[in-house]
Every structure is written in structure tokens, then in C-alpha cells.
Amino acid sequence: MARSAATQPRTRGKKPTATMLKVNGFPGENELRDLQFKLAYNLQSTLDVVNTLELFFSNIQDLFEVNGLSFDNLEGIELKLGSQEKHSACYNVATSTIQLGKIEFRRAKPFLETELTLMEMLIGVLFYPLRNALLYRAALDSSMRDPLTGIGNRQAMDNCFAREIKLSLRHQTPLSLMLIDVDFFKKLNDTYGHRAGDKMLKHIVTNIKNSLRETDQIFRFGGEEFVVLLHNTDAENARLTAERIRIHSAITPMEIDGENVASTISLGVTTLIDTDNVESFFERADCALYQAKKEGRNKVVVESSNNMRQHNRNSEAHAGQSSTA
Numbered sequence: 239m240a241r242s243a244a245t246q247p248r249t250r251g252k253k254p255t256a257t258m259l260k261v262n263g264f265p266g267e268n269e270l271r272d273l274q275f276k277l278a279y280n281l282q283s284t285l286d287v288v289n290t291l292e293l294f295f296s297n298i299q300d301l302f303e304v305n306g307l308s309f310d311n312l313e314g315i316e317l318k319l320g321s322q323e324k325h326s327a328c329y330n331v332a333t334s335t336i337q338l339g340k341i342e343f344r345r346a347k348p349f350l351e352t353e354l355t356l357m358e359m360l361i362g363v364l365f366y367p368l369r370n371a372l373l374y375r376a377a378l379d380s381s382m383r384d385p386l387t388g389i390g391n392r393q394a395m396d397n398c399f400a401r402e403i404k405l406s407l408r409h410q411t412p413l414s415l416m417l418i419d420v421d422f423f424k425k426l427n428d429t430y431g432h433r434a435g436d437k438m439l440k441h442i443v444t445n446i447k448n449s450l451r452e453t454d455q456i457f458r459f460g461g462e463e464f465v466v467l468l469h470n471t472d473a474e475n476a477r478l479t480a481e482r483i484r485i486h487s488a489i490t491p492m493e494i495d496g497e498n499v500a501s502t503i504s505l506g507v508t509t510l511i512d513t514d515n516v517e518s519f520f521e522r523a524d525c526a527l528y529q530a531k532k533e534g535r536n537k538v539v540v541e542s543s544n545n546m547r548q549h550n551r552n553s554e555a556h557a558g559q560s561s562t563a
């Protein structure tokens with residue numbers, strides 16, 4: 239493990255405890271084995287990455303003075319614990335074939351050579367529990383992703399919907415929902431083949447993402463249908479966003495067999511109201527999408543709760559007529 243330690247002296251820092259002082263003289267073989275065993279035992283109690291690193295941090299704080307720990311890796315995990323003091327010791331947590339990330343320890347005064355040696359041994363104990371936790375996290379993450387487009391799948395959407403509705407109602411911030419369906423997608427599949435269809439789905443998702451903010455969430459609902467949750471977005475802004483996405487998709491072709499092909503999309507949009515639950519919120523957007531398809535496709539329809547009541551009345555009246563006819 240590569241390491242580097244900054245060496246500027248500094249006076250601030252935690253007062254050494256009795257245990258720390260004991261370890262400042264390097265532990266004997268038996269003591270070292272006990273420390274490693276105790277740490278390994280403690281780290282076995284969790285498969286969560288954050289918990290694993292928190293446990294590791296608190297365990298090593300019992301041994302010597304460390305005020306801060308940070309960890310980051312290429313998969314985008316970034317964690318900072320404690321305070322970020324001036325002196326650091328940095329390790330690449332890796333074997334010749336497995337790269338887990340970079341771990342850094344910080345404190346106000348320079349690390350001693352004995353402490354750095356001990357730290358390396360303790361990182362050796364951390365390696366497998368951390369690897370297991372990272373693998374578990376990756377497995378959970380991939381079970382929530384649509385493999386074709388890489389966005390959240392239906393399960394991820396179900397997990398997030400109820401929570402977002404609750405938060406929006408509690409904080410009284412607007413939340414809008416878009417249901418997006420690709421137009422005449424069967425024809426595209428039939429004309430250019432399923433693989434070209436797959437490519438088009440990825441292309442459409444990229445277009446949608448490029449028109450959204452970082453905080454908005456997109457999911458694949460199934461087939462050629464997508465769902466977008468727009469945070470802190472009222473009905474008018476949701477309509478503007480939907481129009482932008484619709485136009486972007488219609489004017490951004492993708493090359494298939496040397497031909498430029500663009501797919502249009504239809505969008506149903508609605509905004510959360512106080513009396514909504516997951517079903518009513520979703521049903522309104524679905525109703526709007528149905529309307530957009532009915533009105534010729536390549537269209538945005540915004541459904542307010544008032545319109546919805548009107549639709550319901552109309553369909554009841556229609557049902558009455560049919561039954562008497």
C-alpha cells in the first residue's frame with residue numbers, strides 16, 4: 239500500500255489516552271494479534287460501507303490519535319469522518335488485482351513511524367470487510383438499475399415515490415411527475431430491428447437526461463415508457479420542461495444504417511396536490527399521457543386534478559350512454 243505523510247508540526251490535537259500511550263510503544267506480537275482479531279470481529283458486524291468505515295475509524299481511535307478519516311474511490315464513493323486536520327497519512331487500499339479506493343487519516347501533529355506501521359497492518363484487516371461491503375453495495379445498486387439504459391428500474395421507482403411524495407407534502411414544496419412514452423416504437427423495431435430499438439431507447443434516455451436538472455430522477459417504468467420526478471417544480475415549469483424534452487427528442491436524430499432517424503415522444507404531466515397518494519398522483523399523469531396519445535402523439539398534456547374530475551364525469555356519462563344504447 240502506497241502511503242504519504244505530511245510532516246509540518248502543529249500543536250492542536252486530542253490528548254493521548256492511556257491506551258494510545260500503550261500502543262505508542264509498538265504492541266507486542268500477542269497484543270497485535272488481539273488487536274487485529276478484535277478489529278476483524280467488529281468489522282464483521284456490518285455489510286454497509288459507511289458503517290464499516292465508521293467502525294474502523296472508532297476502533298483505531300481507541301489505539302492512537304486520529305481526528306479525521308476520509309475514503310474515496312473510482313465508483314464515486316466519497317466519505318469524510320471526523321475533522322480534517324493538517325497532517326495526513328494516505329493509503330491506496332488495494333492488492334495487485336483489487337483496487338478498493340484511497341483512505342486518508344488526519345490529525346494535528348505528524349504521525350509517528352510506529353503508528354504508520356500499525357495503521358498499515360490495521361488497513362490489512364479492513365481490506366476484506368470493506369471489499370465485501372463494496373460488493374454488496376454494487377449488487378444492491380445493480381438490482382435497482384435497468385441494465386439497458388442504466389437508469390433506475392421500476393423497483394427503484396417504487397422505493398422512491400412514496401418517500402418523495404411524503405417529503406414534498408411535509409415541506410410544502412411542489413413535486414411534478416412526467417410519464418413519457420415513445421411514439422410508434424413497435425414500427426421502429428419492425429423497420430430497423432430490435433437492436434436498433436434498444437439503441438434508440440438509450441438515445442432517448444440521454445436526451446431526456448440532458449434536459450433535466452441533477453436533482454430530478456428518471457426511471458424506466460417498462461418497455462418504452464419512462465417516469466420522471468421533478469423536484470421543487472410547479473405545473474408551469476413542469477410543462478416547460480416537458481416541452482423542452484419533447485422538442486429535443488423530435489429534433490435529435492440517431493444514425494441507424496446510415497439513416498438519420500428521430501423518435502417522437504408523448505408526455506403526460508401532473509403536479510402533486512395535498513390529497514394525493516402514489517396511486518392518484520400516478521393515475522393523473524397516466525390519464526394525461528393517454529390524452530397526449532389520443533391527440534396525435536408528439537405532444538405534452540398537463541393534467542390538473544380539476545381536469546381529472548371532469549374526465550371522470552365524462553367517462554361516467556359515457557358509460558351511462560353506452561349502457562342505455
Ligand SMILES: Nc1nc2c(ncn2[C@@H]2O[C@H](COP(=O)(O)OP(=O)(O)OP(=O)(O)O)[C@@H](O)[C@H]2O)c(=O)[nH]1
Nearest residue numbers: 419420421422423424425427432433435436461462
Ligand atoms: N427494442 C426494444 N423494444 C422494446 C423494449 N421494450 C419494449 N419494446 C417494444 O416496444 C413496442 C411497444 O409497442 P406498442 O405498445 O404497440 O407502442 P407503440 O408502437 O410505441 O405505439 P404508441 O405507444 O401507441 O405510439 C413493442 O414492440 C415492444 O416489443 C426494449 O427493451 N427494446
